[in-house]
Amino acid sequence: MDTTLITVLVIGVIGVILLMLLFSAIRVVQQYERGIIFVLGRLIGAKGPGIFLVPPFITRMTKVDLRIVTLTVPPQEVITRDNVTVKVTAVIYFYVVDPAAAVVNVVSFNQATTQIGQTTLRNVLGQSELDELLAQRNKINRELQTIIDEHTERWGVKVTAVEIKDVELPGTMQRAMAKQAEAEREKRAKIIHAEGELQASSQLAQAAAVIGSQPATLQLRYLQTLTEIAVEKNSTIIFPLPLDLIEPFLQIARNNVAANAVNGYDGPTSTRPVPPVTQQPYQG
Numbered sequence: 616m617d618t619t620l621i622t623v624l625v626i627g628v629i630g631v632i633l634l635m636l637l638f639s640a641i642r643v644v645q646q647y648e649r650g651i652i653f654v655l656g657r658l659i660g661a662k663g664p665g666i667f668l669v670p671p672f673i674t675r676m677t678k679v680d681l682r683i684v685t686l687t688v689p690p691q692e693v694i695t696r697d698n699v700t701v702k703v704t705a706v707i708y709f710y711v712v713d714p715a716a717a718v719v720n721v722v723s724f725n726q727a728t729t730q731i732g733q734t735t736l737r738n739v740l741g742q743s744e745l746d747e748l749l750a751q752r753n754k755i756n757r758e759l760q761t762i763i764d765e766h767t768e769r770w771g772v773k774v775t776a777v778e779i780k781d782v783e784l785p786g787t788m789q790r791a792m793a794k795q796a797e798a799e800r801e802k803r804a805k806i807i808h809a810e811g812e813l814q815a816s817s818q819l820a821q822a823a824a825v826i827g828s829q830p831a832t833l834q835l836r837y838l839q840t841l842t843e844i845a846v847e848k849n850s851t852i853i854f855p856l857p858l859d860l861i862e863p864f865l866q867i868a869r870n871n872v873a874a875n876a877v878n879g880y881d882g883p884t885s886t887r888p889v890p891p892v893t894q895q896p897y898q899g
Contacts, residue, residue, distance in 0.1 A: 639671040644678065649714040651677045661714045679714040683775065684725065688732045690783075693740040695748060702783040703740060703748075707732045707763065713771030721770045731766045732777070735759055745788075752779055 644650045644663030652659040653675045661679075669676060688705040695701060709728060711717045717724045739759055740748060748755065759777040767774055784792070826832045 636671050637668075640668045640674075642667055642669055642676055647682050648678050648680055651679060651714055651718045653677075658715060658719060677718050679711055679717055681711050681714070683708055683710045686725065686729055686732065687780075688729065688736060690781075691733060691736055691740075693737055695740060695745050696742055697744045699745045699788060700785060701740075701745070701748070703736060703779060704781040704783075705732065705736050705759070706778045706780050707774060708776040708778075709767065709772050709774045711771055712773045716769070716771030724767070724770050724772050727770065728763070728767055728772060728774075731763055732759075735762045735766075738762075748779075748782060755779065 642650055642662070643666050646664045648663060649661040650663045650667075651661050652669055654670060655673050686707040686709065688707060690702050690704045692700060692702050707728060711724070721727050736759065739755060739762065743755060756777050756779060759779075760774055763777060764774040826836065
C-alpha cells in the first residue's frame, strides 16, 4: 500500500514538472513582433508570429518590434556655414527589416539610431547656409535620410524619413530678417508702381495720338471733364481754355502789330520826337 502511494506521488510530481517544463517552453509572439532565439548562446533565428515551443532553461528569446518607430532628436545647437547659431529639432521614422541583425549587430538600435541622427544633423546643417536651411528643407531632409540609412543598414534598420521639425533663430537674426522682408516688399511695391506708370504713359501716348488726329475729340474731352467736375459739390472750378479758341484773336493782334509797324506807329510807347509848339504874340 505504501509502495503504491509512493509510486502515485512520484508520478504526480513528474507530471507537474513536465507541465511546468511545457509551459516554460511555450512562447507567444504578436503579429507585429519577432522572437530572436538563442540556444546555449547560439543564434537559431527569428520566429513568429504566433505560438511555438523552445527548449527550456537553455534558451533565451528577445522580442523585436517591427512597427515604425517615431524618434525625436533632442534640440541641437548648430552653427551654419554663414556663422549663424540655430537650434534645430528633427524627427526620424524607421523600422526593423532584419530582426536578427538588430539584436546581434548593435547593443540597442534605438539608442544607436538616435546618436547617429544627432551627429548627422549637426554635420549636414553645419555645411548649409541659413537661407538654404529655411527654403530648401526638403532637400536637406532627403540628404539626412540617405546618410543615416547608410549607417543603420547593417543594423537591420530602415530609415523611411527624416523631417526637420523646428528651427529656432536668435532674436537679433529674427529682427534682421524682418527688416530684410520689409525692404523686399517695399522694393516690389516700387517696381510694381513704376511698371504701372510705364503702362499708363504708354496708354496716354496712344490716347494723345488719337486725340491729335481728331481736333474735335479734344473739345469733347473737355466737355466730358466739365461734366464730371460739375457732379462734385465744388464752389470753384478752374477750367483751362483751349488755345484753339483764342487762336483767331491772337492772329488778329499779330496782324495789327504788323500793320502798325509798316505805318511807323510804335504804339503808346513810341519815342519819336514831338514837334515844338510855336506861341503867337498876344494882340490886344
